[in-house]
Amino acid sequence: MTVNGPGDHPRSLFDPPPGTGNGPAALLRVHGLRAGYGPARVLHGVDLELAAGEMVAVLGPNGAGKTTMLRALSGLVRGRGSVLLDGTELLGRAPEEIVRLGVAHVPEGRGLFAPLTVEENLRIGAHLRPANERAEDMRRVLAWFPVLRAHLSQPAGTLSGGEQQMLAVGRALMTRPRLLLLDEPSRGLAPVATRRMFDVLRAVGSHDRVAMLLVEQDARLALEFTSRALVMESGRLTVGGPAGWPQAGRRPSLFRPGR
Amino acid sequence: MAGLLLQIVQGLSLGAVYAGLALALVLVHRFNGIVNFAQGELAMLSAYVAWQLLDAGLPFWAALPITLAVSVVGGMLVERSIIRRVEGDRELAPVAVTVGLMVFVNAAAGLVWSFAVRSFPNPFPAALSFGSAQSGFSALGVLGVVAVMMLLLHVFFRHTGAGLLMRAVAADPVAARLSGVRVGRVLGLGWGMASAVGAIAGILVAPLLFLEPNMMGGVLVYAFAAAVVGGFRDPVAAVVAGLGLGVAETLAGTYVAFVGADLKVIVPLLVIVVVLMLRRGPAGTAGQR
Numbered sequence: 165m166t167v168n169g170p171g172d173h174p175r176s177l178f179d180p181p182p183g184t185g186n187g188p189a190a191l192l193r194v195h196g197l198r199a200g201y202g203p204a205r206v207l208h209g210v211d212l213e214l215a216a217g218e219m220v221a222v223l224g225p226n227g228a229g230k231t232t233m234l235r236a237l238s239g240l241v242r243g244r245g246s247v248l249l250d251g252t253e254l255l256g257r258a259p260e261e262i263v264r265l266g267v268a269h270v271p272e273g274r275g276l277f278a279p280l281t282v283e284e285n286l287r288i289g290a291h292l293r294p295a296n297e298r299a300e301d302m303r304r305v306l307a308w309f310p311v312l313r314a315h316l317s318q319p320a321g322t323l324s325g326g327e328q329q330m331l332a333v334g335r336a337l338m339t340r341p342r343l344l345l346l347d348e349p350s351r352g353l354a355p356v357a358t359r360r361m362f363d364v365l366r367a368v369g370s371h372d373r374v375a376m377l378l379v380e381q382d383a384r385l386a387l388e389f390t391s392r393a394l395v396m397e398s399g400r401l402t403v404g405g406p407a408g409w410p411q412a413g414r415r416p417s418l419f420r421p422g423r
Numbered sequence: 424m425a426g427l428l429l430q431i432v433q434g435l436s437l438g439a440v441y442a443g444l445a446l447a448l449v450l451v452h453r454f455n456g457i458v459n460f461a462q463g464e465l466a467m468l469s470a471y472v473a474w475q476l477l478d479a480g481l482p483f484w485a486a487l488p489i490t491l492a493v494s495v496v497g498g499m500l501v502e503r504s505i506i507r508r509v510e511g512d513r514e515l516a517p518v519a520v521t522v523g524l525m526v527f528v529n530a531a532a533g534l535v536w537s538f539a540v541r542s543f544p545n546p547f548p549a550a551l552s553f554g555s556a557q558s559g560f561s562a563l564g565v566l567g568v569v570a571v572m573m574l575l576l577h578v579f580f581r582h583t584g585a586g587l588l589m590r591a592v593a594a595d596p597v598a599a600r601l602s603g604v605r606v607g608r609v610l611g612l613g614w615g616m617a618s619a620v621g622a623i624a625g626i627l628v629a630p631l632l633f634l635e636p637n638m639m640g641g642v643l644v645y646a647f648a649a650a651v652v653g654g655f656r657d658p659v660a661a662v663v664a665g666l667g668l669g670v671a672e673t674l675a676g677t678y679v680a681f682v683g684a685d686l687k688v689i690v691p692l693l694v695i696v697v698v699l700m701l702r703r704g705p706a707g708t709a710g711q712r
Contacts, residue, residue, distance in 0.1 A: 259600040
């Protein structure tokens with residue numbers, strides 16, 4: 165896969181990097197995914213392919229269905245269509261089973277166990293792993309997010325927003341996922357903390373070949389760190405193109421000022 | 424003075440029973456979000472199981488673990504077959520179901536064992552009695568058993584992997600599922616453990632109140648009061664309140680002339696009303712934790 169260095173914007177947002185996308189190597193194949201809440205249909209047939217180790221951003225306005233897509237992939241909302249992870253159908257499985265297949269979801273609002281300590285949160289993430297590898301995994305995560313080390317015995321709810329976000333991502337990585345679903349990991353983070361987080365994500369992604377689907381409001385940031393960007397609009401994913409994807413500057417609402 | 428001390432010990436042992444049942448209520452509420460009105464009747468059922476085993480000639484300390492095992496499995500079955508259907512329902516359904524379960528278990532016990540009052544052997548030796556000191560000894564036994572049970576629960580929740588996963592479910596069931604915890608099993612186990620904890624309360628109180636299907640009705644009122652003090656969430660507050668209620672009830676019944684034996688039940692009801700008045704919002708939603 166190709167990785168763009170910081171500040172090195174991809175030449176075209178819409179060309180999948182070589183060796184990813186439609187090849188037989190795809191880790192995740194989503195076809196015609198529909199989902200919603202009760203009678204309200206949110207997703208109207210999402211198609212998506214993701215290669216192992218590939219980092220893809222999902223952009224789009226609020227309410228377009230980005231979060232719902234992640235929730236359908238991790239089993240939190242019931243979906244119809246087809247979601248194959250390495251050939252295994254995920255739809256119809258419970259979230260706790262989907263995690264076991266290697267999909268970790270860092271939800272909106274982080275989903276931490278607030279009254280439990282930082283260390284306990286991480287240990288819960290590791291409970292599916294073989295006992296003799298948990299200590300090593302813990303060392304890895306604490307090396308990526310050294311701030312957490314100072315707060316190990318502190319309740320997760322007492323951490324700052326940025327630290328909580330790191331803990332949420334760290335806990336997801338403790339499950340050693342093949343696919344990581346991230347719902348706005350930059351929300352509430354200072355720019356420096358955000359860049360640090362994305363640096364870690366990119367390093368983990370390329371080192372462990374973890375594929376990542378990143379829902380992000382900060383389009384410029386997302387484009388800087390991912391190899392490909394998709395736009396969710398009214399429950400469908402569109403893969404850009406000059407008409408489908410506004411160029412930077414033409415629709416400033418998609419971009420955060422001051423970066 | 425010795426009389427007062429004995430009253431306090433007596434009150435503490437009664438309070439330990441209330442604390443045990445309150446702890447069961449808190450356990451169920453923390454995992455399932457349900458106030459289990461049937462907790463007392465399930466404990467009564469366990470006491471009958473123990474009585475049946477004793478009647479068959481088993482020694483008490485053999486009957487106890489068997490009864491607890493039966494209670495755990497029974498509680499898990501009740502959760503899986505009945506409670507699972509209304510879990511997560513915020514409205515009245517869970518209340519209606521557990522109240523229905525309470526009435527059903529009570530009637531079923533009456534059908535099987537009749538409403539006749541039976542004596543239940545006191546597991547603690549009476550041989551050491553010096554007049555009134557005998558009841559003091561048995562009271563200490565009750566206190567000791569409840570203390571050991573609480574210690575075991577504490578060790579389980581704080582120092583085992585399974586306990587950690589159960590605390591994770593209590594803190595946030597959705598996040599627990601996303602971490603791969605099989606939440607359904609934890610909810611079942613929570614009911615099973617609560618049933619066992621309640622069973623201990625039932626077995627300990629049976630020698631004092633005599634065994635009959637309505638035995639736990641009064642105890643449940645005290646346990647409710649204790650659980651309300653802890654907002655149905657805080658096990659330590661519930662236990663302390665249970666012990667305090669036992670002492671308050673005993674002392675009030677002995678030393679406050681107009682309260683006497685008949686008006687003792689006023690004490691927990693007052694506690695419920697006062698605690699609910701002092702807290703903003705309904706029990707359980709009140710601020711802390």
